[in-house]
Amino acid sequence: MSQFSNDTLLSLYQTMVKIRGFEERVSSLFADGLIPGFLHLYIGQEAVASGICESLSKEDYITSTHRGHGHCIAKGADVKKMMAELFGKETGYCKGKGGSMHVVDVDLGILGANGIVGAGMPIAVGAGITAKTNNDGQVVIPFFGEGATGIGYFHEAVNMAAVLKLPIIFVCESNQYAEFTPRETHLPVKTIVERGAAYGIQSYLINGNDVLEVYQTMKTIINRTRNGEGPFLVECVTNRWSGHFEGDPQRYRPEGEIDEWKKNDPIKNFRSLLLSEYHIQESSLLSIEEAIRSELDDAEKFSRESPLPDELSTLEDVYA
């Protein structure tokens, strides 16, 4: 008997495939000139958001980053409204005022992707104060990359959360690059978990490409956080396949590096595992893949057909 239910296994697979599918779809729409601006894709890191958000409910909060599509999808965001936002359409999550870097769904506890590196962490501290005040076992997860540990926000937020004993799990996705700069150039430490020790919080280093390891470890930590043991810091080691943004030719990456990581594809690996170790029927996986394709087709159609915002709406939503 597997320690994971089939529902959980399929749900994890579904989320990862949906994120990958969304990213590939918007990448191609961007190349076709249908999506303007900047796109920072999450391809390669899907196991992190999927494995973590599996144990969250909509009452829990997350804050995200400029590379936020994966976090939002894993937390339950509607891909139609997300894609329409990327198109700059009136039907998007933010009525076309935010774009890729600012997807928000307050009702789902998504307190925003964020265009400023590290800025989600103190926002998570505030949500942590709300969670502690509500006293209903809510948890808060700020996602950030290892590059964000260079900014003051990280140190101030982790320190403050530790002092106030807030129900927060700081999740560092080490994707090996801070924009164009490799880890060894900007980090004097081998791991980010070493930094947690400076603030007296328990920190864990996990394989961010193994969705079951992420799920299992985080489920335990999330439960401990719900019971008031937080905050924690978790570093998930993974890799970014795409450039910092779409169109970045990644000339700064050593030859063959991305190919090596692609051999360790979190989705392919998990798919094989589901078939070989967990005896999932391939037909179940194929029907998940088909359902997602069709959901993304719908999202694309919706986004293409939705109206652009009225120019006068520029003036709305500045103040409540």
Added chain:
Amino acid sequence: MLIRYNKAINSALKEEMQKDPTVFIAGEDVANAGGSFGITRGLLDEFGPERVIDTPISESAIVGMAVGASSTGLRPVIEIMFMDFIAVCFDPIINQAAKMRYMSGGQMTLPLVIRTQSGAGVNAGPQHSQSLEALLFHIPGIKVVMPSNPYDAKGLLKASIRDNNPVVFIENKALYGMKGEVPEEDYTIPLGEAKIVKEGKDVTIVALGQMVNKAMAAAQTLENNGISPEIIDPRTISPLDTETIKQSVKKTGRLIIVHEAVKIGGVGAEIAAMVQEEVFDYLDAPIQRVAAPFTPVPYSKPLENYYLPNENDIIQAVNKICVGRQFSIAGHS
């Protein structure tokens, strides 16, 4: 009830916390110590450490925290001890608090108040004396309040706490000891409503913060010289009550703007531009600004005195555009 400006702020905090359990206070030294200016004294005892929170020295995280707490249902009132320190938390003010509602297409509501204090006059030196309101006034998405007396301080702070937008509430340290009449019963003052502090007919003086009181002192002398100034305290500079200013300029034909911040790029520049765009034909003389020179705020007494605009500067500016410029001391015929 005759109380001081600092007490008026303290009682606004206390009453709003009693009324609304989602209001909480956080900042450096605000709980145990009662605030470095004593503004939050007594609140920890009454409301406990969950609602009156001492934070580390982390201005960026304090403001960022307020963004997160306000967007999830609480009403944080945070303190940035000196206005100068907003320079270390510009990102959460400018890129987060001010834009979250807009960026989210109106989904997020951020009822947060940043209390801070500004101003020169107590030899606090260049990093503890600035008036930086123009930097915030320039940013859409936040409101900026500058009370000049105890009555306004209490009513405006209550309105700020009840407002559903990020509000920067700028107290003036030179005014903390100022006494004024404040009613016992609950009241608020709407944000964006200027007050005509003194009616007059010859020249409009728009003054910010403690400069309102300097303008009032100058008015005495001006009246004795036969010039009748109308004094307007905008009370909030964002939103700015442009209507009251324009109506007054239409009546007097002359405008002086007085603020403690440096003249270049100050709020006065915007008010002057707005008035000439909209009511140019009513102006009888060039608009004048009385403000600080383009230097940091110096420490030593004579230097700081030179820096700060005073009654004489205001009187001189009025004389410059009133006396001898088609203006009869006997009246505006």
